Amino acid sequence: MAKxxxxxxxxxxxxxxxxxxxxxxxxxxxxxxxxxxxxxxxPEHPFRGAPDFWQAFEWPLEERVDRFxxxxxxxxxxxxxxxxxxxxKRFIAEKAEALGAKYVIRQNQPELNGxxxxxxxxxxxxxxxxxxxxxxxxxxxxxxxxxxxxxxxxYAAAYTGSVTVLSSKDKGRSVSLLPTVLFVLIPLERLKxxxxxxxxxxxxxxxxxxxxGIHFISGPSRSAxxxxxxxxxxxxxxxVHALLIG
Amino acid sequence: xxxxxxxxxxxxxxxxxxxxxxxxxxxxxTTERLRNGxxxxxxxxxxxxxxxxxxxxxxxxxxxxxxxxxxxxANQARANGVHVHFAETSAEAVKLSLEIAQRKQAxxxxxxxxxxxxxxxxxxxxxxxxxxxxxxxxxxxxxQLAGETPSHIIIPAIHKNRYQVADLLSRExxxxxxxxxxxxxxxxxxxxxxxxxxxxxxxxxxxFAIAETGSMVLFENEGNARMVTTVPKTQITLMGMERIIPSxxxxxxxxxxxxxxxxxxxxxVYMSGITGPRRExxxxxxxxxxxxxxxxxxxxxxxxxxxxxxxxxxxCGACLxxxxxxxxxxxxxxxxxxxxxxxxxxxxxxxxxxAEWDDIANASSLCGACxxxxxxxxxxxxxxxxxxxxxxxxxxxxxxxxxxxxGFAAVMxxxxxxxxxxxxxxxxxxxxxxxxxxxxxxxxxxxxxxYRVTPSLxxxxxxxxxxxxxxELRHGLKEVAPDVRSRMEAIVQGRDSKGGNGHG
Ligand code: SF4
Numbered sequence: 001m002a003k004x005x006x007x008x009x010x011x012x013x014x015x016x017x018x019x020x021x022x023x024x025x026x027x028x029x030x031x032x033x034x035x036x037x038x039x040x041x042x043p044e045h046p047f048r049g050a051p052d053f054w055q056a057f058e059w060p061l062e063e064r065v066d067r068f069x070x071x072x073x074x075x076x077x078x079x080x081x082x083x084x085x086x087x088x089k090r091f092i093a094e095k096a097e098a099l100g101a102k103y104v105i106r107q108n109q110p111e112l113n114g115x116x117x118x119x120x121x122x123x124x125x126x127x128x129x130x131x132x133x134x135x136x137x138x139x140x141x142x143x144x145x146x147x148x149x150x151x152x153x154x155y156a157a158a159y160t161g162s163v164t165v166l167s168s169k170d171k172g173r174s175v176s177l178l179p180t181v182l183f184v185l186i187p188l189e190r191l192k193x194x195x196x197x198x199x200x201x202x203x204x205x206x207x208x209x210x211x212x213g214i215h216f217i218s219g220p221s222r223s224a225x226x227x228x229x230x231x232x233x234x235x236x237x238x239x240v241h242a243l244l245i246g
Numbered sequence: 247x248x249x250x251x252x253x254x255x256x257x258x259x260x261x262x263x264x265x266x267x268x269x270x271x272x273x274x275x276t277t278e279r280l281r282n283g284x285x286x287x288x289x290x291x292x293x294x295x296x297x298x299x300x301x302x303x304x305x306x307x308x309x310x311x312x313x314x315x316x317x318x319x320a321n322q323a324r325a326n327g328v329h330v331h332f333a334e335t336s337a338e339a340v341k342l343s344l345e346i347a348q349r350k351q352a353x354x355x356x357x358x359x360x361x362x363x364x365x366x367x368x369x370x371x372x373x374x375x376x377x378x379x380x381x382x383x384x385x386x387x388x389x390q391l392a393g394e395t396p397s398h399i400i401i402p403a404i405h406k407n408r409y410q411v412a413d414l415l416s417r418e419x420x421x422x423x424x425x426x427x428x429x430x431x432x433x434x435x436x437x438x439x440x441x442x443x444x445x446x447x448x449x450x451x452x453x454f455a456i457a458e459t460g461s462m463v464l465f466e467n468e469g470n471a472r473m474v475t476t477v478p479k480t481q482i483t484l485m486g487m488e489r490i491i492p493s494x495x496x497x498x499x500x501x502x503x504x505x506x507x508x509x510x511x512x513x514x515v516y517m518s519g520i521t522g523p524r525r526e527x528x529x530x531x532x533x534x535x536x537x538x539x540x541x542x543x544x545x546x547x548x549x550x551x552x553x554x555x556x557x558x559x560x561x562c563g564a565c566l567x568x569x570x571x572x573x574x575x576x577x578x579x580x581x582x583x584x585x586x587x588x589x590x591x592x593x594x595x596x597x598x599x600x601a602e603w604d605d606i607a608n609a610s611s612l613c614g615a616c617x618x619x620x621x622x623x624x625x626x627x628x629x630x631x632x633x634x635x636x637x638x639x640x641x642x643x644x645x646x647x648x649x650x651x652x653g654f655a656a657v658m659x660x661x662x663x664x665x666x667x668x669x670x671x672x673x674x675x676x677x678x679x680x681x682x683x684x685x686x687x688x689x690x691x692x693x694x695x696x697y698r699v700t701p702s703l704x705x706x707x708x709x710x711x712x713x714x715x716x717x718e719l720r721h722g723l724k725e726v727a728p729d730v731r732s733r734m735e736a737i738v739q740g741r742d743s744k745g746g747n748g749h750g
Contacts, residue, residue: 015331016329026487027317034310048496051300160513168525168527173476199498200495202461203459212525213476213518215516218514223384231428
């Protein structure tokens, strides 16, 4: 086994060298076809990002809430505005009770850690697991069998009705993807107007700071492939509850 | 974690606890509501032409400096820990993919639909070395179960009604499944979940690649592209060399144009930006990530004043749906990976072979509806004319050609032509009309499982429509509209004597 790994490493190294050589040829070929020398310093990019009229556009908070709700619902999602995290917990517990949820998986985020979801949901017979809380567990499989997934959004955009979740050690990509029902808790101050307000942060942060997964979610997973009929939840969550907190 | 601790394989464990009944219960009401509340998001969006123009500018800028941005992307992706490869030809891209699969001793590959992998016929190649390639789009999966090759029919599984799909899936399940879409989807969900968990490699395409951070971006509705990039240990992404945009800020423009043009959604259900493999501390995402950057004829368009803009295409499929003649001919006429007006130009362009283009090129250049629909304003209708001219210059003219040229002249000059073509379009719609709406899933659109609803045109007699149109085509004006002519002439004069990198 170790031998195999070694040779794979070697192969990758060999490939990396080939690739760099090829890259030079590729770029020179492009420059030649464009009939000019290679461009090696940053060209002027006067059209970067959205049109100017859009860049300053912003809705007041209440309008953001209304628009987010309308858009998220139009895409088949559900939206609740709740006073605080306690109310969110009650909401989730009621749903767990009503649907008979058995397994629940949640992100390992401080706002959720203090909430006591474990005890509350245990009362209705659901077991809550905390993402990546044990090193040996196969967390992808645990997320795949979960009825509920619970995450806190990093951002949300009202104009498209989208929530943004970023991955980390404590925030699995699987938690917002594999469970049948997804609860996304959105602290109100994270709700923006435009996608661009969120995207610009990734430019500002720069490559080294980006997480492996940045996901925008705008409703339940959908398909139209059986008899051209809208089918919900073939791969991702079939039900998505966006809970606006505050 | 006592619940599943005893079962040894991932599959056994997944089977232990997976609750496929749960889905059906949970989605019942959502489905009802969505069915009743279909909505076209695109119409609401203001300043559409400003957005199109911005999209065009960003694409023009990036392609004009492609060596700079592609180089930057490759370096940044490498810095993220991605293994970056370059493939000049489809054969090279296939060889690289297979070699990775063999190195990883892969038994199965889960795929989310990608135009580039289709371009390379990668499924077939993988099967030939004994690797199972599993399509995970619902429609593609059904076709694969049926043992049919994905045809270029409008909707991959449109020829299967839900009773047939139920039969197919029942065979797979080993029990009888009721012909109810939510039950069938529940079964597929469970089944493919096992496949995702078992698979050694996940394979995807790439909608956009962000140069400054080395990130790749995927748009989709089902969530299978997310699965493919989250669950398996190794990820292989195949991307066309022109998929680049400079920054995340530029992605806002693409995210505004692409879903609205493709499906009328404000955003696809999922838009994912993936920056390198799993971080050391992460508990999901691939351990090893490869990006294969594919040329396969694309760079031939560079420096060709008539065709360079082809590289601006964001594969939204809007031109297909806009084209009345395409709607008439439907999916039947297309042999290539890319269909519709974009396919009619791109296929021969990629193959460096003008002799080989569909007769649809004759017809679909007529009205410019493809240009009007295109979110990055690619003048496809003009390119079709250039193609035709180059074909004739090389002595590939034929009988259909003369019909086409007349047709072109007639339609460009006639104010009635559009109405005629729209009427003709109605014919093609017969294939796909359901519930008073047309849902098309065409060419590039198939890439991310879209749905589309456009109102169907009122029924009228075939014979009437056809007669009128044919008359117009045969006996209409012989002149090209003056603005189009002058634009064409200006471009042709601007060409240097070599005229680009050739299509023949
Ligand atoms: S050419 Fe067609 S597929 Fe490409 S961007 Fe334009 S409308 Fe979309």
